[in-house]
Amino acid sequence: MSGVLIAEMADKALKLRIPLNVQLDLTYRCNERCVHCYLDHHDHGEMTTAEIKDLLEQMAEAGVFYLTISGGEILMRRDFFEILEYARELTFCVKLKTNGILIRKKEADRIKALGVESVQISIYSHVPAVHDAITKLPGSLRQSIEAVRRLRAHGIHVVMANVLMTQNAHDYAGVRALAAELGAQFILDPTITPMMDGDRSILSLNVDENALREVFRNEALVGGNVEEFCAPPQGPDEDTLDMLPCSAGHTACYVSPYGDVYPCVQFPLPSGNVRRTKFLDIWRDSPQLEEVRSITLRDMPSCSKCAHGGTCTRCPGLAFLEGNMRGPSTQDCEKSFARTGIPSVNLASRKSAMAGLVQIQSAPAMATAASA
Numbered sequence: 001m002s003g004v005l006i007a008e009m010a011d012k013a014l015k016l017r018i019p020l021n022v023q024l025d026l027t028y029r030c031n032e033r034c035v036h037c038y039l040d041h042h043d044h045g046e047m048t049t050a051e052i053k054d055l056l057e058q059m060a061e062a063g064v065f066y067l068t069i070s071g072g073e074i075l076m077r078r079d080f081f082e083i084l085e086y087a088r089e090l091t092f093c094v095k096l097k098t099n100g101i102l103i104r105k106k107e108a109d110r111i112k113a114l115g116v117e118s119v120q121i122s123i124y125s126h127v128p129a130v131h132d133a134i135t136k137l138p139g140s141l142r143q144s145i146e147a148v149r150r151l152r153a154h155g156i157h158v159v160m161a162n163v164l165m166t167q168n169a170h171d172y173a174g175v176r177a178l179a180a181e182l183g184a185q186f187i188l189d190p191t192i193t194p195m196m197d198g199d200r201s202i203l204s205l206n207v208d209e210n211a212l213r214e215v216f217r218n219e220a221l222v223g224g225n226v227e228e229f230c231a232p233p234q235g236p237d238e239d240t241l242d243m244l245p246c247s248a249g250h251t252a253c254y255v256s257p258y259g260d261v262y263p264c265v266q267f268p269l270p271s272g273n274v275r276r277t278k279f280l281d282i283w284r285d286s287p288q289l290e291e292v293r294s295i296t297l298r299d300m301p302s303c304s305k306c307a308h309g310g311t312c313t314r315c316p317g318l319a320f321l322e323g324n325m326r327g328p329s330t331q332d333c334e335k336s337f338a339r340t341g342i343p344s345v346n347l348a349s350r351k352s353a354m355a356g357l358v359q360i361q362s363a364p365a366m367a368t369a370a371s372a
Contacts, residue, residue, distance in 0.1 A: 009065070013251040018063040019283050021252040023265055026052070026083065027072040028257055032099055032135040034122075036165055036205050038193045039072065046257040049079045051275065053086050055255070058279040060090040070097035070265075072257070081110055088114045096120065100147025101140060108147070112154040119151055120159040124167075126174035134167055148182050158184040164215065165192060165205040176220070188221055191331060194321045196268045206331065212338035230339050236309035241298040245316045249292035253283065263292050267317025269325070292316070295326060302328050306345040308336040 013020035027046055028039045047055070059067070067087055074080055075098060087094050096111070100121040103111070111119065121144055125131040131141035151158050160179040162172050172188050179186035190212060194200045215221055222229045236243075244250055249263035249271075259275040261282050262268050271289050272282035283289065295316070303309050306328075313336075318329035328346035337343050343351065 010247070010251055013063070016063075017250075017284070019059070019251065019253055020064065021066040021068070021247065022059055022064045023068040023070055023252075023254045024052075024055075025070050025072060025255070025257050025265070026074050026077045026080065029076045030071060030073040030099075031076065031101055032073070032137045032140060034124075034135050035167070036134070036163060036192050036202055038195045038202070040195075040197070041072065044258060046077075047259055047275070049082060051259070052083055055259070055274050055279060056083075056087055056090055056092070058274070060092070062280045062283060065093055066095065067092035068095045068097065073102070074098050075102035075107070081107075081114075084111075084114055084116070088116075093117050098147075099135070099140070100144045100151075101137075103147040103150060105150060108150040108154055108156075111151065112156055116156065118157040118159055120161050121148055123148075123160045123162055123175050123178070124165075125171040126178045127171060130168050130171060134165075145178075145182070148184055152183050158182070160184045160186050162186065162188050163192070164188060164190040164207055164211070166207055167205070169207045169211045172215070172221075188215065190215060190335065191315075191318075193266055193318070198321060200321070203331070209334065209338050212335060216335075216339040230341075232340055232342055233307045233309075233311045233336075235307045236297060236304065240310040241296065241304060243297050243310075245295060245297070245314065248316060249289045253289075255279075261286070263289060264317050266315055267292075267320055267325075269317075269320055292325070300326050300328075302345050302349075307342060308333070308340070308344050312336050312344070 010020060027043065028041055029043055030037075030041050033041070069084065069087070074096060077083070084094065094116050095118045096116055097120045123131065123141070123144060124134045125141070128141045132138050148158050148160065160175060160182075162168070162175045164172060176186045190207065192203055192206045194203060216230055217226050219226050248267050252264065254262045254265040255274065256262070259273045260270060261272045261274060261279070263271065269288050269292065271286040274282065297304050297309055303312070303314060306312070312332055314329050314332045316325050318331055319325055319327050322330060328344065330346060333344040333346045337347055
């Protein structure tokens with residue numbers, strides 16, 4: 001499908017308030033225990049096969065076109081292929097996210113036969129010791145790469161996703177080369193997501209400013225002119241102030257294994273549950289989704305006044321997890337600073353506050369020294 005057609009579909013979906021994209025997590029259970037994972041891997045009562053099929057019917061009726069099936073590890077569900085087959089019968093364009101470990105020849109054959117659009121597999125390093133230390137599963141890199149080879153042998157589009165963190169900060173070039181060798185697409189994600197319950201401790205895995213700056217000055221990764229990409233921001237104009245933050249809640253949403261609906265998997269604002277309310281009713285009438293839809297850049301006190309306002313990759317979900325969906329996402333502020341060398345309003349304010357705190361803390365010591 002051409003980029004122009006996709007853009008036209010998204011624009012029309014926005015005007016008609018159609019949930020064009022939905023990510024459905026079938027399970028949070030997983031055979032890996034990745035150090036950066038934001039999920040609780042226990043089963044707290046997943047939707048049954050019948051419930052998921054009914055949900056898929058409701059989504060089809062609501063106008064969903066793209067369906068991303070994810071987890072956890074999707075193949076931990078014994079009914080996975082039954083669900084996938086039903087989704088394809090309903091003519092969803094299906095994308096899968098998996099670690100690939102359970103994809104053998106039989107599974108690859110069936111994925112091909114069902115006409116899946118793409119399969120995303122996370123590869124954290126081209127070095128087995130590094131990748132396996134992140135997943136905490138010995139041999140996981142070898143098994144995931146075998147899955148990539150099987151899928152590519154069928155001509156299936158495979159995306160190798162590399163999440164950047166302290167443990168693999170210098171390995172993305174090796175993963176990118178491996179993807180090229182295997183005929184897979186490579187994507188790099190420089191963001192560690194807080195736990196869905198709000199626990200932010202795993203953010204310590206985020207790489208530092210120097211590592212981010214190295215990424216943003218790599219022409220092969222930014223996909224264009226580095227000087228232009230890293231140029232100083234001009235600040236938002238009037239049109240930019242009326243921009244929507246992202247597609248979350250506007251043309252996209254997320255459904256958990258327990259039927260909870262959120263604007264996005266990175267935006268865990270509870271907005272309804274399909275076990276109690278029809279999907280389309282939640283999409284149309286949820287007060288939480290209505291609030292998300294009401295927010296433009298103009299409504300954000302800090303970001304609307306920031307030079308980065310029109311170019312920042314600000315995620316409203318990350319801002320929500322910081323405590324205010326209308327506020328800045330510090331992680332995205334840090335990325336903007338690493339890219340341009342210019343601090344955001346948020347970072348400048350934090351730096352000023354920290355400087356004031358240091359002065360306050362040092363004042364008693366200075367007074368003591370003077371009296372002595």
